[in-house]
Structures are given as C-alpha cells and as structure tokens.
Amino acid sequence: MKAPIFDYEAPSSLEEALKLLQERGDDAKVMAGGQSLMPMLNMRLARPALVVDINRVAGLDYIRAENGHLKVGALARHTDIAKNADVARGWPLLREAAAQIGHDAIRNRGTLAGSMAHADPSAEHPAVLVALDGEIVVRSSRGERVVKADDFFVGYLTTALQPDEIVTEVRFPALPARTGSTFIEFAPRVGDFAVVGVAAAVTLGADGTWQDARIALTGVGGTPFRARQAEAALRGKRPSADDIRAAAASVGEAIDPESDMKASARYRRHLARVLTEQALATAAQRGGHK
Amino acid sequence: MAKSKSIRVKVNGSERLATVQARRNLADFLREDLALTGTHLGCEHGVCGACTVLVDGEAVRSCLMLAVQAEGHEITTVEGLTTPDGEPGPLQQAFWDNHGLQCGYCTPGMLCATAALLKENPHPSAEEIRERLSGNLCRCTGYQDIVESVIAATK
Numbered sequence: 001m002k003a004p005i006f007d008y009e010a011p012s013s014l015e016e017a018l019k020l021l022q023e024r025g026d027d028a029k030v031m032a033g034g035q036s037l038m039p040m041l042n043m044r045l046a047r048p049a050l051v052v053d054i055n056r057v058a059g060l061d062y063i064r065a066e067n068g069h070l071k072v073g074a075l076a077r078h079t080d081i082a083k084n085a086d087v088a089r090g091w092p093l094l095r096e097a098a099a100q101i102g103h104d105a106i107r108n109r110g111t112l113a114g115s116m117a118h119a120d121p122s123a124e125h126p127a128v129l130v131a132l133d134g135e136i137v138v139r140s141s142r143g144e145r146v147v148k149a150d151d152f153f154v155g156y157l158t159t160a161l162q163p164d165e166i167v168t169e170v171r172f173p174a175l176p177a178r179t180g181s182t183f184i185e186f187a188p189r190v191g192d193f194a195v196v197g198v199a200a201a202v203t204l205g206a207d208g209t210w211q212d213a214r215i216a217l218t219g220v221g222g223t224p225f226r227a228r229q230a231e232a233a234l235r236g237k238r239p240s241a242d243d244i245r246a247a248a249a250s251v252g253e254a255i256d257p258e259s260d261m262k263a264s265a266r267y268r269r270h271l272a273r274v275l276t277e278q279a280l281a282t283a284a285q286r287g288g289h290k
Numbered sequence: 291m292a293k294s295k296s297i298r299v300k301v302n303g304s305e306r307l308a309t310v311q312a313r314r315n316l317a318d319f320l321r322e323d324l325a326l327t328g329t330h331l332g333c334e335h336g337v338c339g340a341c342t343v344l345v346d347g348e349a350v351r352s353c354l355m356l357a358v359q360a361e362g363h364e365i366t367t368v369e370g371l372t373t374p375d376g377e378p379g380p381l382q383q384a385f386w387d388n389h390g391l392q393c394g395y396c397t398p399g400m401l402c403a404t405a406a407l408l409k410e411n412p413h414p415s416a417e418e419i420r421e422r423l424s425g426n427l428c429r430c431t432g433y434q435d436i437v438e439s440v441i442a443a444t445k
Contacts, residue, residue: 002334008312039354041313043335102425105342108345108348108349189424191424
C-alpha cells in the first residue's frame with residue numbers, strides 16, 4: 001500500500017524539531033531511519049498528521065566513548081555501530097547485536113535510537129540496553145531528562161517517551177575488565193525478526209568466580225526481559241556446566257511469552273532456555289572462564 | 291505546513307528536479323515521476339528487497355525512504371548499472387550468462403544489492419554472498435544460479 005497524506009517538515013535544528021512537537025506532538029511522528037515507521041505508514045498502521053524528519057539535523061550521528069559510557073546520537077545507523085572502532089573495542093555485545101538486525105539495506109538506514117523509540121518486542125538493541133543498565137536521553141522544549149532502560153520500555157511498542165519528546169542519545173555503560181559477552185538469536189532466516197534473542201555478559205573475578213552476570217532476552221514478552229533471578233543464582237560462584245544449565249532453565253520458567261504465528265509460547269520457552277545456556281557459556285568463555 | 295516539496299536529486303548521473311508529495315516513497319518517485327520502471331516494488335514494507343537501489347553508493351530499500359529524503363543525494367538504479375551505451379553492464383551480463391534470473395521481478399534489487407556488496411568486497415565467498423543477499427527474495431531460481439552469477443561477476 002501507499003502511505004497516507006501527511007504534512008512533512010525536515011528541520012535543520014533540534015530546537016525547531018522540538019518546537020514542532022511541542023505544537024503538534026499528539027498528531028506527529030518523528031522519523032529517523034524510517035525502517036519501522038515507513039512500513040507502518042505504507043500499511044497505514046500509522047496515520048500521523050505530521051512527520052518530523054530529523055535526518056537534516058546536524059550533529060546527531062555521533063558515536064563516542066566518553067566517561068565510561070558509549071554515547072550514541074539519534075542518527076547513528078546500525079551500520080555505523082557495526083563498523084565503529086570504539087564499539088568493537090569496548091562494546092562488542094552491541095556490535096554483535098547490530099550485525100544481526102535485518103539486512104544491509106535496513107542497517108544502512110535504521111538507527112539505534114529509533115529502535116529504542118519504536119520498542120519492537122523482538123528488537124535486539126533494547127535487550128542490550130536493558131542488559132547493560134543503559135540510559136536514554138530524551139529532549140523536549142520543556143528540557144532534558146535521562147530515563148533508565150528499565151523505566152523506558154513500558155509495554156508492546158510502548159515507551160516512556162511523551163508525544164513532545166525525542167530520543168537524542170542512548171548511553172551504554174562500559175563493562176569491567178574480564179567481561180565476556182555475546183548476543184545470540186534464533187530467526188528462521190538470517191536477518192528475519194528474531195523469535196527469541198539473548199544478550200549476556202559475564203564478568204569474572206581474578207580467582208575465576210563470576211562477579212557479575214547480566215542476561216536480557218528479546219522476543220519473550222512486550223518488553224525486554226531482564227533475568228535477575230538467574231543472574232543472582234550465578235553471581236559470586238564458579239558455576240559448573242550444570243549450574244549454568246539450571247540458571248538457563250529458570251529463565252525458561254520465569255518468562256511468560258505469548259503464542260503467535262512465528263512460534264508457540266512453549267517453543268519460545270524452549271528457545272529462551274537453550275539460547276540462554278549457549279549465551280552464558282559463550283560469554284563466560286570469552287571472559288576467561290575455564 | 292508542506293504536503294509536497296521540490297527536490298533536486300542526482301539519478302544515474304543526471305540532475306533531476308521535481309515537486310513531489312511528502313508521502314511519495316523513493317520507489318514510486320523513480321517509477322512514476324522519472325519513468326525508471328526498472329526498480330520493482332514487491333511488498334512495499336521492506337521485506338522482499340525487490341526495490342533495493344543505491345543511495346550514495348549504499349543499498350537502501352526505496353520503499354522505506356521518502357522521495358523528499360533523497361534531496362541532495364545520489365541515486366543509482368538498475369538502469370544505472372548498464373554500460374554508457376545502454377548495453378547490459380558486467381554484473382547484468384553475468385546474471386544473464388549464468389541464468390541468475392527467471393521471471394526477473396527480483397533482479398533489479400538483486401543487482402543493486404550485489405553492486406553494493408562487490409564495491410565493499412570485490413571477492414566475497416559464496417557464504418558471504420548468500421548472507422548479504424538474504425534480504426532479497428527470489429521465488430524462481432532457488433538462489434543457486436544467483437550466487438553463481440555473482441561469483442562469475444567477480445572473475
């Protein structure tokens with residue numbers, strides 16, 4: 001189908017964009033990469049009166065490592081993330097996740113910040129942000145606020161973003177030394193939406209104990225699922241393969257997924273268990289676990 | 291507030307000026323306004339890859355980009371992959387020689403996606419070709435001959 005008729009503005013400054021949203025935010029949609037909004041427009045699932053295209057706003061396409069955080073501006077594309085040297089060095093988890101989003105043509109346009117704002121329940125980046133306890137910087141003409149990942153994702157395609165607000169920056173804390181991480185997902189074909197995906201990071205102490213374990217899943221509910229119970233079961237221990245398997249099994253129990261045309265709830269539980277076990281083993285091994 | 295806008299875009303090397311509705315996607319702009327019907331639309335929501343074109347040399351779904359967003363950018367379509375006298379370019383010839391197409395519907399997207407891949411990596415492995423073209427659906431060939439065509443084009 002074709003997109004419905006809408007007013008279109010492509011402001012060259014953030015202030016102008018925020019002013020447009022202040023005036024017409026209830027009827028407006030912000031467009032960054034457009035890889036989620038364009039399909040919704042074409043299928044007329046979204047019918048905004050106004051599209052505010054922020055692609056002409058200068059200075060929003062940055063990716064920089066600063067004060068122990070990776071700061072990603074609103075217009076940094078998935079391809080930029082996947083190719084960035086700072087990301088490769090300090091945030092390999094993010095790099096691995098970015099490479100699994102869609103296909104080349106999608107990654108060349110789609111933005112990380114847009115993925116957060118859209119909050120697709122099977123998206124990769126939101127799970128990474130939740131796993132790392134990241135933050136989202138949000139601006140409106142009323143000012144700026146910083147929202148913790150856990151508070152940002154509210155439900156299916158729903159975030160804490162107000163109609164007059166724009167996500168301007170996404171912040172990922174750096175992980176300590178001796179941390180291994182991975183993002184793995186199951187999709188029927190390379191580039192398809194994940195049925196279930198797991199972000200995992202394991203930090204080892206000098207003596208080989210797991211000082212920290214972080215696990216977040218996508219595709220198992222309306223928002224990313226942080227498996228805190230399983231994390232707690234592994235923290236401070238030197239888990240055996242059986243311990244890891246038991247923790248992963250507890251994740252399969254803890255989630256409450258829905259059945260849809262892609263997978264039954266039962267299959268999602270199975271994938272959550274299997275992928276969590278694989279992800280923990282891989283992350284731990286990369287962190288130096290023997 | 292504007293529902294349409296004048297744009298200047300370079301398409302296959304030529305400057306084009308047009309006034310387009312904001313809702314016009316790049317694919318429809320190319321096909322309807324510029325009569326470049328080589329770009330095909332399959333699903334119109336970013337799944338099939340048939341409408342893939344190059345924007346500043348990078349593969350992009352032209353159904354997922356507004357024509358107004360192309361302002362100031364350089365677009366290459368399948369028509370831009372020919373030789374200067376309009377004969378099939380080397381990539382197109384390789385698809386022809388190796389039966390890389392049957393009905394031809396997906397072919398413009400396959401060719402543009404391949405052009406972007408080969409620019410980045412002139413000698414991809416068969417596995418990489420499969421992965422990089424995984425965003426382009428073909429319902430005729432079973433893909434084998436497409437992969438063979440790309441490999442032939444790298445020789």
